[in-house]
Amino acid sequence: MNRKGKAVCALLLVQLLAWGVFVPTADAGGLKRLSAQFRRFAGDVDITTAGPSTTPGAGGIQVYSKSFTIPAPKAGQQAVVFITMTGTAEQFAGTFVEFSCTVDSSFCNGGGNAAGTAGWVTLMTDLEGSVQVYGVQYTWCAKVSSGAHTATVRMASTNGTNGVFLHNAHFFIDRTELKTSTADDCELGAP
């Protein structure tokens, strides 16, 4: 290659440095697990008769809390956390066990619940029997800013009278960064 050609190629390479390159997509949108913990594995249980509340962080009892920090997302990206609860729940006939998730002072998802209270989820069917024991599992997503946060999971009894229980539970917190949008970064989906 002559001198002129090399000079132009060098210029083109500088431009490429500014533009980036193409690489495999395998790492796009990767999850980072912040925490994996379990509760009530010593034959003990969380128990409550308290009813739910539409106020975030109130109603029922707190069955889990975990503080974590989120780094500043890259430009155009939104930090999203996933709070997963899985365990064994029990409820008496006549009530439903409900769970809610909050990050700081907001519900992870404050939307309505056809079978219970807004901001809470109902995970078990009432079979009108005295013994109702189910494996339950749920994952919430929530947008978060950079910095420190505290996630909590609460459990309540729909009728505020009969007991509900949780034991042998695992909790996981994961984070990722998704492109800021109105569609994919923990937003309402289409049917």
Added chain:
Amino acid sequence: MLERGASVRKPSAGLLVIGWLALGTGGWAQELPVAPTGELKPGTAAAPAPPAAPKPVITCKDKRLTARAKDSQLESLLEEIALACGVPVILGGEVGDERVSVEINDFPVDEALRQILSRYDAFYLYEAADEPRAGAEPASAAPKLRSVWVYARGQGSGLEPVPPEDWASTREFEKKLDDPDPEVRFRALGILIERLGNGARDAVLQALNDPDERVRAEVLQAAVEEGVELPADLLTNLFFNDPSAQVRFLALEGLRDDPKAREFAERALKDSDQHVQNLAREILAALDEATRPRPPASSGSPAQGPLTRPK
């Protein structure tokens, strides 16, 4: 040359700037356009390489390409077009040794390249068009072709563009540690921590004295997540004295296994930040749990009343 540690990282599929390095074992003749003025038409496939092919004639004016080449190596042809038109063309993998013939007369360079490269996977980067001037037709502001990446058929699938921080050299990021922009500093150090792990420890220690609290917080977070070994007295100092709540939080998290963890957590209960207090409660609860006698397996629920556990 484009090697590990140089300015451009070579991705798994292979990536070469035209004219810098030749790869590929192809020898097939590509069917290429033969074009009268202003249009492209399919032409005749070239025969295997003759002893001395004439040098291609390539000119580019106002992003319109005129090219005449017979039995030219594809890499050389694209290099000439790239130089004439100012559009970088990057060959990835085993692309470039094929021999081609082409006759293009005054045709938009992007359309000409699409024809020439019709048998390849290719990415075309167009720069956003300028805002049209007042009174001008919207169509007068057209996007400009800025670069083309070329791969063999099927090799472009599963690739996506990435920003410079994902492939630039470690040395480049080290230069950014003194950048006046705090975000540039902590982004650069975050990448160094990810790449070097404990090897970035000295830079981490220096950054934890950065006057910008975002830099201290982001660097401490990355260091803790990547397992960079930080001295306990440094974490203790940050926990007691740093004005950033996020830094104090991370320092306390880093001291969770310290012999004085309970003492630190009890002090943190009085911290001005709610999350630091919450973390302190979690640490104390965990310490209490670790020392609490285990109850018998059957003693979990009350004996009677509405809280009686179903059996």
